[in-house]
Amino acid sequence: MTTIDLAVIPGDGIGKEVVPEALKVLGKALSGTGVEIATTHYDLGAEYWQRTGQALSDEDLEAIKGHDAILLGAVGDPSVPSGILERGLLLRLRFALDHYVNLRPSKLYPGVPTPLAEPGQIDFVVVREGTEGLYCGNGGVVRQGTPQEIATEVSVNTAFGVERVVRYAFAKAASRPAKHLTLVHKHNVLVHAGGLWRRTVEAVSAQYPEVTVDYAHVDAATIYLVADPGRFDVIVTDNLFGDILTDEAGAITGGIGLAASGNINPEGAFPSMFEPVHGSAPDIAGQGIADPTATISAAALMLDHLGHTRPARRIEAAVEADMAGRADGRSRSTAEIGDAIAQALEA
Numbered sequence: 001m002t003t004i005d006l007a008v009i010p011g012d013g014i015g016k017e018v019v020p021e022a023l024k025v026l027g028k029a030l031s032g033t034g035v036e037i038a039t040t041h042y043d044l045g046a047e048y049w050q051r052t053g054q055a056l057s058d059e060d061l062e063a064i065k066g067h068d069a070i071l072l073g074a075v076g077d078p079s080v081p082s083g084i085l086e087r088g089l090l091l092r093l094r095f096a097l098d099h100y101v102n103l104r105p106s107k108l109y110p111g112v113p114t115p116l117a118e119p120g121q122i123d124f125v126v127v128r129e130g131t132e133g134l135y136c137g138n139g140g141v142v143r144q145g146t147p148q149e150i151a152t153e154v155s156v157n158t159a160f161g162v163e164r165v166v167r168y169a170f171a172k173a174a175s176r177p178a179k180h181l182t183l184v185h186k187h188n189v190l191v192h193a194g195g196l197w198r199r200t201v202e203a204v205s206a207q208y209p210e211v212t213v214d215y216a217h218v219d220a221a222t223i224y225l226v227a228d229p230g231r232f233d234v235i236v237t238d239n240l241f242g243d244i245l246t247d248e249a250g251a252i253t254g255g256i257g258l259a260a261s262g263n264i265n266p267e268g269a270f271p272s273m274f275e276p277v278h279g280s281a282p283d284i285a286g287q288g289i290a291d292p293t294a295t296i297s298a299a300a301l302m303l304d305h306l307g308h309t310r311p312a313r314r315i316e317a318a319v320e321a322d323m324a325g326r327a328d329g330r331s332r333s334t335a336e337i338g339d340a341i342a343q344a345l346e347a
């Protein structure tokens with residue numbers, strides 16, 4: 001028997017509602033495969049912060065490093081000042097565990113409603129840099145609260161950091177049928193960071209002659225995602241642009257409740273972390289109506305990452321089957337969707 005030693009961080013809001021559904025589906029998908037999951041729950045999030053004043057203790061971080069993988073729901077709560085949990089828990093994990101690849105696949109499944117007039121075929125992957133850019137907390141405020149206040153937030157892009165994620169994106173593109181990579185940035189204005197990204201893509205492209213490459217400024221990319229999403233295969237971009245584009249990607253492929261992501265440390269020096277693209281959704285938390293599909297698909301990404309491709313494919317197929325049945329527009333509870341996907345695995 002192989003055991004996956006999984007750290008589970010349900011977090012806040014709907015994170016606590018969707019994670020049990022993913023665990024339910026994981027259990028079903030692995031039943032009879034010779035692989036089992038051993039879970040350790042970490043009750044991190046708003047309540048923990050209220051109780052302890054800490055978002056993530058050094059001890060918990062060290063303990064989390066010892067697991068094979070992490071399944072996270074979402075963090076953030078209106079009772080906690082904005083940024084405390086997002087930076088102190090989620091980003092701390094991503095940075096400390098060197099999750100430099102934030103992998104966010106987008107696929108429009110048959111039967112899934114999309115707001116697009118002419119959706120065509122949507123099947124692309126966003127490779128978002130996960131440890132640098134505007135999210136590394138480089139900045140500050142002077143003369144706070146005065147009319148002379150100045151707030152800075154500096155985007156950090158290193159040659160090392162950009163090159164490793166660009167290499168990952170090229171390898172990903174080379175492994176896909178379309179073999180196409182789009183760099184999304186804003187190098188017409190952000191000339192320093194954009195220049196580094198552009199030169200890096202040019203340099204690495206020489207080693208991947210089979211991959212075609214193009215470029216879109218991020219503002220135009222938001223148009224193309226709506227007007228011509230079929231043009232994308234692999235998008236490589238920085239931390240902020242990737243965050244924004246992948247919420248939009250979720251919206252065009254059936255909704256943010258379907259969009260999964262993996263925070264990957266490709267070398268395996270640290271456990272990778274799998275989570276939905278969405279947040280804790282305080283507006284619907286506690287009602288049992290959040291769609292758990294994104295978290296269930298994130299669990300499939302995790303199995304894939306750990307080399308358990310067969311159960312991963314089975315979860316994907318069960319999700320796809322469930323989506324095909326959504327055309328009737330009937331609303332279901334979080335648990336009903338989880339049950340339906342788990343049941344589809346029995347077929």
Ligand SMILES: NC(=O)C1=CN([C@@H]2O[C@H](COP(=O)(O)OP(=O)(O)OC[C@H]3O[C@@H](n4cnc5c(N)ncnc54)[C@H](O)[C@@H]3O)[C@@H](O)[C@H]2O)C=CC1
Pocket residue numbers: 014018073074075076077078086090256257258275276277278279280281282283284289290291292294
């Ligand atoms: N990875 C994470 O833990 C993330 C945390 N956050 C945090 O979450 C909190 C809420 O942020 P928002 O900007 O409102 O983003 P959000 O992603 O939580 O919600 C945006 C909208 O999508 C809907 N939604 C989200 N997930 C859904 C699901 N599974 N099923 C159905 N509808 C769903 C929500 O009801 C809301 O209308 C904030 O504290 C934010 O910082 C936001 C994004 C990612």
Ligand SMILES: CC(C)CC(=O)C(=O)O
Pocket residue numbers: 086087090091243277278279
């Ligand atoms: C809450 C942020 C730190 C992250 C986010 O929105 C994301 O990773 O999609």
Ligand SMILES: [Mg+2]
Pocket residue numbers: 243244247277
């Ligand atoms: Mg986001």
